Amino acid sequence: MSTLRSALLQRAYGSDTEANITGNLAAIRQAAGQGAALVVLSELHDTPYFCQIEDPALCRLAQPLPGPASERYASAAREAGIVLVCSFFERRAAGLYHNTAVVFEKDGSLAGRYRKMHIPDDPAYYEKFYFTPGDLGFHAIPTSVGRLGILVCWDQWYPEAARLMALDGADLLIYPTAIGWEPSDELSEKQRQLDAWVTVQRGHAIANGLPVLSVNRVGFEPSPSGRGGIQFWGNSFATGPQGECLCQAPDDKESTLLVELDAHRTENVRRIWPFLRDRRIDAYSDLTRRYRDPA
């Protein structure tokens, strides 16, 4: 391939799981009809973002992988003839759940999975309650459209994750995500948060010479606690390997972004900025330490 047409599906999700899935499948078909060869959904796209509260009963939303829910997406990938990146609440065993991205090949087969490694725990994002930290490490998933470096949401703040995917031969970085504003925050704080979210991911593109696709959900989801909620900020975007912005969705609307990724750009950008050549691997060992505590 010389260019890869990719689709980023920024959607809003409600409490009706079947409606969420049906809408996703329709958006996948539509993107394929527009020539996309790679389609990416946002994080946990079958349900509202349920981690706003800690409730053991919500574990009923978890699904085995493969399982009935994932099979519908596998079929969609096969029927549309596209590579599809999904994100599920994976039930591995009773009391053992993961936040898992799954890649389906264009024949519907499972290309690979990635279990979210960095798990947040902030007010309204109580993910440590639900998700066991991933135990599959950072490995790019080989597909017919390239090696996909799939990372999920909170991972996006970690340069280590992006770098390990680059070292594993990833051709692009993909971040399904679910992030939004606390509505009571000041506008200036909201702007700083959104800007930081975009900037740190553009930084991963630059430091690794890789395109980045970041797909967020959109819309307000009230908290089941009855107080407040999250205004998911959309702004799904794609960059090239110099961090150059290729497209960006609005903060308040569902949107399918179609973007052409130039497979030769990484090669050319890494020739002028050969950062991988000069890494000081002899001096990086303390990256595996929590902190260098004062003596």
Place this chain on the structure above:
Amino acid sequence: MSTLRSALLQRAYGSDTEANITGNLAAIRQAAGQGAALVVLSELHDTPYFCQIEDPALCRLAQPLPGPASERYASAAREAGIVLVCSFFERRAAGLYHNTAVVFEKDGSLAGRYRKMHIPDDPAYYEKFYFTPGDLGFHAIPTSVGRLGILVCWDQWYPEAARLMALDGADLLIYPTAIGWEPSDELSEKQRQLDAWVTVQRGHAIANGLPVLSVNRVGFEPSPSGRGGIQFWGNSFATGPQGECLCQAPDDKESTLLVELDAHRTENVRRIWPFLRDRRIDAYSDLTRRYRDPA
């Protein structure tokens, strides 16, 4: 301290070393007069950027540290009562040179040094010819205004370097640098390069919850080869610990940026975004590998 007033000295340098030094010392005094407690010069600030060609004779520009040149800056720090970040071409032995940042305390004593770890080698930036890669590792330098995570130019593209400084307790990241445009490049390419340079450093601020000071030189320096030269792009800047831009210099003028850094912002930003808490140090060991080669 609750705020730290810092000065970034973006200057242009010519072939008259004495004039360069005299001008630097005057700018340091002026910044101190404006209340700066920390003053940062750009990379290799006593000479033109001599690495545009490979010429063994240029090694005459290297200086012992401490030595006559550094002593003048030590005196300036003492007289002005400021912490001063300098950058020298260090002569360690015959045929053994480094690109070395030096920090002077406000009493003129040597607070510490950092030898540039990542060394570039691009057309017109033939640094591997002149500079032995640093052998002091990544260590924040303790001073009376905080622990300074000093890194130099090409280091700015490496998230590993910024992270190691954060793990070493740095209170801020400081990048003396010398980077510019190839005048014959297209305007769009120039814009992408400048934007990437700012963005990747803002990314380090965000990922580590630290302010960043980046100080570049400005002005056109012709190549001693007689063909072409570098248009140093200025744009020295400071960000807070969310990557928010606090100030930025123009691309075509000498400029002293004065900026107030809020010492409490890092504490507060890291409480809402506690990235250090969730690093997967159990899964980072391959960061010390060059690449994960295909089996």
